Amino acid sequence: MALRELGLRHFRNLGTQKLRFPPEGVAVVGENAQGKTNLLEAVYYLESLRSFRGAGDSELVAFEESTFHLRGLVEVDGERTTTVRTGFDRARRRKKVSVDGKETERTVDGLGLLGAVVFSPSDVNLVNGGPRLRRRFLDMALSLDGNEYVGTLSRYRRALANRNAALRAAARPRAVEAWDDGLVFEGARVTQMRRAWVADWSDAFSDYATAISGRDSVHLAYRPDVGRGPKARGRDLADGEDAIRVLFADRLRACRDEDRRRGSTTVGPHRDELLFTIPTRHGRPLPARSYGSGGQRRTAALALRLTEAAAIRKRRCDPLLLLDDAFAELDEERSRRVMELLAEERGGQVILTAPKASDARLRGPTLERWHIRDGVIEA
Ligand SMILES: Nc1ncnc2c1ncn2[C@@H]1O[C@H](COP(=O)(O)OP(=O)(O)OP(=O)(O)O)[C@@H](O)[C@H]1O
Ligand SMILES: [Mg+2]
Structure with a gap:
C-alpha cells in the first residue's frame, strides 16, 4: 500500500497543507524542531488512530485551535484507492473516523489501513x-x-x-x-x-x-x-x-x-x-x-521493527516505512546493514526524515527530497 496524498489541518505545527507523495516515497530534510516527527506522527495516525509518541489526542491539536483533521488517500493496489479521514475535537473530546465517506461505527474499523511501520531512535525504550x-x-x-x-x-x-x-x-x-x-x-x-x-x-x-x-x-x-x-x-x-x-x-x-x-x-x-x-x-x-550493551539494545529495537514490517508484508501488503532519523544513533556498520535489509524490501514506499541531506541515505539520490521549515513543507 502507498500513501498518495495527505491533507493536514491544524495537526501540531503543520498548519493547512496538501501533500502529494511520490510512489517510491520521499526524504524530508529539516533542522531540529521544524516538524519532521510531527509529519510522520500524522501519517501514522492514519494507520493507528493514535500518536506513536504516546501523546494524547488533545496534544496533537495545534496550539490556539480546537480541532485537527487528517485525510489520507491510500493506494490499495494499482487502481483501487481508499480515503481515510479522521478528526479530533478538543473541547468535546470526540474523535471521528470515516473510510470512503462512511463514518465507522467503531474506531477499530479504521485501523491498519496503511500497513505502516515507524522506526525511531526512541524505539530503544521498548x-x-x-x-x-x-x-x-x-x-x-x-x-x-x-x-x-x-x-x-x-x-x-x-x-x-x-x-x-x-x-x-x-x-x-x-x-x-x-x-x-x-x-x-x-x-x-x-x-x-x-x-x-x-x-x-x-x-x-x-x-x-x-x-x-x-x-x-x-x-x-x-x-x-x-x-x-x-x-x-x-x-x-x-x-x-x-x-x-x-x-x-x-x-x-x-x-x-x-x-x-x-x-x-x-x-x-x-x-x-x-x-x-x-x-x-x-x-x-x-x-x-x-x-545488554547499548548496541545490543538498539539492535533488538530495530530487529523488532523489521519483524513488525515483515509481519505486515506477510499478512497484508508491502509496508509503508516511516523512518524518523532512524540511524541517528547507530554506528556506520550497523546502519549500513539495516539499510541493506530495508533495501531488500523492494517496492514499498518510504518516508524518511533527517536533519541534514547527507543523512538521508536510504535509496540514495533516487528518493525525492522535500524541505521542512516551521512546519511548512516545500516539495
Ligand atoms: N500541538 C502543537 N501545536 C503547535 N506546535 C506544536 C504542537 N506540538 C508540538 N509543536 C511544535 O512542533 C515542534 C517540534 O516538531 P517535531 O517534533 O516534529 O520536530 P523535529 O523536526 O522532528 O525535530 P528533531 O529533529 O529535533 O526531532 C516544536 O517546535 C513544537 O513547539
Ligand atoms: Mg524529530
Missing part, C-alpha cells in the same frame, strides 16, 4: 523501558492485523476493570468471582494470540538481529503471566487455549486472598512480559534490559 511498552507493542501489532484481537482485548479489559472495582469495594466473594469466567475466557484468548504471534516471528527476529549486529545477539521470548505459577511448570502452553484456561483459573484461585488484600487482580495477561534475551557462554540467556 528494550529499556517497562513491560507495559512491550505489551503495547504486541497489542498494536495484533490489533492492526485484524479485528478479532481488539475485541477480545477490550472484553478482557472490561472484565478486569469490573473485577478490580469489586475488589476495591471489598465486595462479597461472589461479587468478585462473578467476573472470573469472563476474565479467564478472554484472557486465555489474549494469551494464546500473543503466544502465537511470538512463536510465528521469533525466528525472523533473531535472524534480523544477527544480520544487523553480524553475530548471534538477541532473541525474543514471550513470558505469559499464566505460565508463572508452580502448576505451569513442565506444561506446554502450545497445548492451546484450553490448557491456558485451566492454568489461568488455577492461578486466579491461588491468588484470591492476595487480590483481596491489594484490591486488584494480580494475575493475567495484563502482567505478561515480552522478553529480549542475549545468549551467554554458560547456557542461561539473560534479559537484554539488564545485561
Whole structure:
C-alpha cells in the first residue's frame, strides 16, 4: 500500500497543507524542531488512530485551535484507492473516523489501513523501558492485523476493570468471582494470540538481529503471566487455549486472598512480559534490559521493527516505512546493514526524515527530497 496524498489541518505545527507523495516515497530534510516527527506522527495516525509518541489526542491539536483533521488517500493496489479521514475535537473530546465517506461505527474499523511501520531512535525504550511498552507493542501489532484481537482485548479489559472495582469495594466473594469466567475466557484468548504471534516471528527476529549486529545477539521470548505459577511448570502452553484456561483459573484461585488484600487482580495477561534475551557462554540467556550493551539494545529495537514490517508484508501488503532519523544513533556498520535489509524490501514506499541531506541515505539520490521549515513543507 502507498500513501498518495495527505491533507493536514491544524495537526501540531503543520498548519493547512496538501501533500502529494511520490510512489517510491520521499526524504524530508529539516533542522531540529521544524516538524519532521510531527509529519510522520500524522501519517501514522492514519494507520493507528493514535500518536506513536504516546501523546494524547488533545496534544496533537495545534496550539490556539480546537480541532485537527487528517485525510489520507491510500493506494490499495494499482487502481483501487481508499480515503481515510479522521478528526479530533478538543473541547468535546470526540474523535471521528470515516473510510470512503462512511463514518465507522467503531474506531477499530479504521485501523491498519496503511500497513505502516515507524522506526525511531526512541524505539530503544521498548528494550529499556517497562513491560507495559512491550505489551503495547504486541497489542498494536495484533490489533492492526485484524479485528478479532481488539475485541477480545477490550472484553478482557472490561472484565478486569469490573473485577478490580469489586475488589476495591471489598465486595462479597461472589461479587468478585462473578467476573472470573469472563476474565479467564478472554484472557486465555489474549494469551494464546500473543503466544502465537511470538512463536510465528521469533525466528525472523533473531535472524534480523544477527544480520544487523553480524553475530548471534538477541532473541525474543514471550513470558505469559499464566505460565508463572508452580502448576505451569513442565506444561506446554502450545497445548492451546484450553490448557491456558485451566492454568489461568488455577492461578486466579491461588491468588484470591492476595487480590483481596491489594484490591486488584494480580494475575493475567495484563502482567505478561515480552522478553529480549542475549545468549551467554554458560547456557542461561539473560534479559537484554539488564545485561545488554547499548548496541545490543538498539539492535533488538530495530530487529523488532523489521519483524513488525515483515509481519505486515506477510499478512497484508508491502509496508509503508516511516523512518524518523532512524540511524541517528547507530554506528556506520550497523546502519549500513539495516539499510541493506530495508533495501531488500523492494517496492514499498518510504518516508524518511533527517536533519541534514547527507543523512538521508536510504535509496540514495533516487528518493525525492522535500524541505521542512516551521512546519511548512516545500516539495
Ligand atoms: N500541538 C502543537 N501545536 C503547535 N506546535 C506544536 C504542537 N506540538 C508540538 N509543536 C511544535 O512542533 C515542534 C517540534 O516538531 P517535531 O517534533 O516534529 O520536530 P523535529 O523536526 O522532528 O525535530 P528533531 O529533529 O529535533 O526531532 C516544536 O517546535 C513544537 O513547539
Ligand atoms: Mg524529530
